Amino acid sequence: MPTSPHDRDILRRLAGALRGHAERPVMAERKARLKALNALRPDRPVVLCYPEGSWPELVPPDECRCADPLLRAWELQMRGLVYWAEHIDDDNALEPCFDVRWVVRDDGYGVEVPYTHGANRGSYVWEAPLKNLPADLDRLHFRRPTVDRRETARRLALAGELFGDLLTPRLKGAFGWTCGLTTDAIRLIGLERLMLAMYDEPQALHRLMAFLRDDMMAYLSWFEAEGLCTLNTTNGYVGSGGVAYTDELPAADWKPGDPVRLRDLWGFAESQETVGVSPAMFAEFILPYQAPLLERFGLNCYGCCEPVHTRWEPIRRIPRLRRVSVSPWCDQPLMAELLGRNYVFSRKPNPAHVCASFNEPAIRADLRSTLDVAGDLPLEIILKDTHTVQGQPWRLGRWVRIAREEIDRRP
Secondary structure, three states: OOOOHHHHHHHHHHHHHHHHHHHHHHHHHHHHHHHHHOOOOOOEEEEEEOOOHHHHHHHHHHHHHOHHHHHHHHHHHHHHHHHHHHHOOOOOOOEEEEEEEEOOEOOOOOOOEEEEOOOOOOOOOOOOOOOOOOOOHHOOOOOEEEHHHHHHHHHHHHHHHHOOOOEEEEEEEEOOOOOOOHHHHHHHHHHHHHHHHHHHHHHHHHHHHHHHHHHHHHHHHHHHHHHOOOOOOOOOOEOOOOEEEOOOOOOOOOOOOOOHHHHOOOEEEOOOOOOOOHHHHHHHHHHHHHHHOOOOOOEEEOOOOHHHHHHHHOOOOOEEEEEEOOOOOOHHHHHHHHOOOOOOEEEOOOHHHHHHOOOHHHHHHHHHHHHHOOOOEEEEEOOOOOOOOOOOOOOHHHHHHHHHHHHOOOO
């Protein structure tokens, strides 16, 4: 079906606005700052803000006007970037590009996981399908991914035809957000079951984690062999909120035009769901299954919402670890001591001060605590897990300005 002039005009207006923002002189400064941070040589802390679950309050999907479903999704993507540039305006950078992802699908693990979702972006519950360990493990199979090259090429060509003179279409590959494995383990057996299995069925749990490791290893190998990896070394999202700019990737033996390999990319793992288990159990049941996956990447990030200070000893052995999440529940002084200048101190302030009610004194106190503790360490301060702003979108941009004020007031 040909693209309607109406849809074309909407996308071209948005693409033009994005091109204008990408060409602002400040973008070059931000790229240099983000690259310096990832090289552990920053001149000042980086401030980043991700609306995440609150996006529908900032850019309501029902305000999109494109009729074609794919173009409507592109419109929403562009509207979000324009809103970010005009109202949030943190230290991230825009490139004059438009990302089109490889169309990749898989058939799952061979069992259904039924979900029940609450209304209005509410919570969800699910029925874990594996009830009888270890017997039910035989029901699982590795995911069988497929790539739709024809549809991917169509989308890439369509983006070029519609607005390629304004934003360069950029093919991007993504094999998943994390190599953490525990999210999938919990979907299959449940959170409580995962924790109890460490006591009651340790060998069965080891088998499950080995299955998930081997499945992810096979999936990564397939992704690489199919030529679907694309460099994540510019303004892409890495870890649990960092930005990818670096001169250290791709690997030194890679040349433009060569296939991109996993060792040319950033990798990431976390295990937020196991926050309630002991460091010894994390070291036995979780990290040994993540580490072989992270071994394949050129630089690595670890952690999200979990307090990693209690499990740092095994984490620090992750190869080429560069970014470590310091969540609201971390011991910041201890993490500053442990990380030193060897890693990016990826601080996540408490989003409740912004999302539940906009508590400016608490926001400033939280930021000052981080700045006092981190000193001149390689520091990024990332507001995320912002699942609502109570219908007040101004809160996010105001938080960015407050964070910059607190950075500027330091001696």
